[in-house]
Amino acid sequence: MSMAERRRITIIGAGPAGALMAIYLARGGYDVTVYERLPDPRIHGFTGGRSINLALSARGIAALAEVGLTQRVLENVIPMPGRMIHSPTGHLTFQPYSANPNDRINSVSRAGLSLILLEAAASHPNVKLLFDHRCVAIDFKKSSAAFARSASKDQATVDVDTVIGADGAFSAVRLQMMLNMDRLEYNQSYLEHGYKELTIPPAAQCGVDPGRFGGFAMNPNALHIWPRGGYMMIALPNQDRSFTCTCFWPFAGPTGFESLKTDADIPRFFEAHFPDAVPLMPTLVHDFKHNPTGSLVTVHCWPWHLSDKALLVGDAAHAIVPFYGQGMNCAFEDCSVLNQCISQHAPDWGSVFKEFAAQRKPNTDAIAEMALHNFIEMRDHTASRVFRMKKKFGQAMHRLFPQWFMPLYNMISFSTIPYAQAQRRAATQSRTLKFVGWFLLAAFAIVIGLVLTLP
Ligand SMILES: Cc1cc2nc3c(=O)[nH]c(=O)nc-3n(C[C@H](O)[C@H](O)[C@H](O)COP(=O)(O)OP(=O)(O)OC[C@H]3O[C@@H](n4cnc5c(N)ncnc54)[C@H](O)[C@@H]3O)c2cc1C
Known part of the structure; x- marks a missing residue:
């Protein structure tokens, strides 16, 4: 097939980066097939593991604007113009993020945003979304890929020309590229901290006057932080008037997840370190015991592309820790830059990929470093x-x-x-x-x- 004819793109992964990239490509006239390992969330609900809500900011909004989705997404966000710092005695201090009162980050539901993106992608006749398709192998020489399907317990092998790996931090596409390339450098480093999500339900369910914060148990227009030096808890508001709290603690040590061994240890620890949150968390012990503890990884790899055959974007290329609230925003910015590179260089896909990677790598290295630094700022300095x-x-x-x-x-x-x-x-x-x-x-x-x- 000549380069000029290659208008069929395969995307692996229908997370934020994969879904948005499918929309960009469809708008550019490409035929896109997206393979996602999870079941279709439009039918089965959202079963993705990671955070329940996310902070969406300027870079993400700019990319959404390019595909005409800003209004739909911003209709469903809760603006957070600053941080609300909770001291160990429960004293509250609001710190605006900016001198400009219009500057705010936005709490958005991961599932809600995902649905908007998938519906927008599916509305293009040239986009095919295939769920329950886990990429297990790619033969770049033969231009074919194999997908496992749990529902039918079979495996399908299909032709693929140009592959975009948007399959997250533990990317299968990246692994396949490593197996097919001579010198793909790869480094993953974990924090000694992990994260666990907990819930503060709407005001009425935790004895707070619902009239005080419009049905929320705390002021919804802030990102709440309980900075404790070395560890912290944060909370972001949800549309249903609950908050999702995330504990970023070490795995081990006296303030680590492993230190809470019995049911009684859990409220005791929270009373000692986050006393004002305890009355707002009626399901604390249950949530703490049953919600998983996730790990936090930074991924660096290079190169991001294999000739004109495959390219990594989003977390697959550069997973970062979440302390600047930028992972998804950065993945959306990737899509915007890749779209510009396609406009300039397609159908020379080798040049598209090379130009994209050269533009993005210094920037994603920079945000990876700043995100690690911001963890120290959030947990150790915001209280000072x-x-x-x-x-x-x-x-x-x-x-x-x-x-x-x-x-x-x-x-x-x-x-x-x-x-x-x-x-x-x-x-x-x-x-x-x-x-x-x-x-x-x-x-x-x-x-x-x-x-x-x-x-
Ligand atoms: C606790 C936490 C909080 C965060 N908060 C924020 C925040 O506030 N703001 C922000 O911007 N970012 C935040 N992030 C980062 C953000 O979640 C990621 O950067 C973003 O999801 C990356 O999108 P992606 O599409 O590249 O990858 P992913 O979201 O990981 O999506 C990858 C997709 O590929 C699919 N997939 C994986 N393997 C295969 C396979 N073999 N075959 C087919 N499909 C496959 C997965 O099921 C998934 O749907 C946070 C992350 C964490 C962990």
């Missing part, structure tokens, strides 16, 4: 007065000199400045501020010295 003063100073500088100074959080969450550029700019800003600070201090000392030596 110095941190709050620094944030306020940064926001004041942004208000005074918007062209010159933009806090890093704003560049990551409220702009589409490439991640690597944002990281470099933040480092320069920080050096300049330090220099100005020392200069002012020295000037002040000289003035005081002069005043004291006056006769």
Whole structure:
């Protein structure tokens, strides 16, 4: 088949990246087949394992806008313009994310967003969605792939030309590329922390006056954080007026998941460390015992493509820890950049993939590093007065000199400045501020010295 004829694309994985990429490609006139290992959530409900809700911000919204889905998605989000910090005594402090009150991150249901994307993809006649199809092997030389199906317990082998691996952190496509390539570098590193999700139900179910926060047990317009130094709990609001709490704790040690061995240990630990949350969690012991503890992985690999045959996108190429709320936003941004590369270079798929990877790799490396750093900031620094003063100073500088100074959080969450550029700019800003600070201090000392030596 000539390159010009190759308009049939196979996507493995119908998560956020796979579903959105299918929409982009369908709009570009390509025939797309998406293979997903899980059952169809439109029929069977959502059975995906990871977080119940996600923070959607500027980069994700920009990509959704390109395929005309912003309004549908934003109709179903809860805006969070700042963090609500819960002290160990239950004292609350609201920290706005930005000097601009219109800047907010948005809590969105993973399942709801997934349904919107899948329905939008399915509405294109040139998109075929095949669920219960787990990719188990790809023969790149013969351009064929094998899929296992649990319902019929059989295996299907189909022809594939151009494969996009959007199958997440533990990508089967990546594994198949490794088996077929000489020098694919791969590194996965786990945090010593894991995560477990718990629930704060609507106000009426936990004895809070439903009139206080519109049916929620706490203020829904904030990302709640219980920072405890070394570990933390966060909570994001859901449309049904509940909150999903996520404990990010070490697996082992005195504040680790493994330290809670008996039923009685669970409320005792929460009373000691998150006392104001306990009355809001009537199913705490049950949830803690029955909800799984997930691990947190960062994946680096290179190259992301195999000639003109296969490309990795989203978590399959660069899984990151969730502390900047950027994994999905970054995966959506991947789709937007890949779409631009297709517009410029298709049907030369080798050039499309090469250009995409070259543009994205420095940026995804940068956000991987910043996400790890933000964990330390969230759990160790958000409670400190110095941190709050620094944030306020940064926001004041942004208000005074918007062209010159933009806090890093704003560049990551409220702009589409490439991640690597944002990281470099933040480092320069920080050096300049330090220099100005020392200069002012020295000037002040000289003035005081002069005043004291006056006769
Ligand atoms: C606790 C937690 C909280 C998070 N919070 C945020 C947040 O607030 N904001 C944010 O932007 N990101 C967040 N993330 C990150 C976000 O979930 C991921 O970055 C995002 O889901 C990546 O999308 P993806 O489509 O690349 O991969 P995935 O979401 O992993 O989707 C991959 C899809 O491929 C399918 N698949 C896998 N293997 C195969 C196979 N062999 N054959 C066929 N199909 C297969 C899977 O079933 C899945 O549907 C969070 C992650 C975690 C763990």
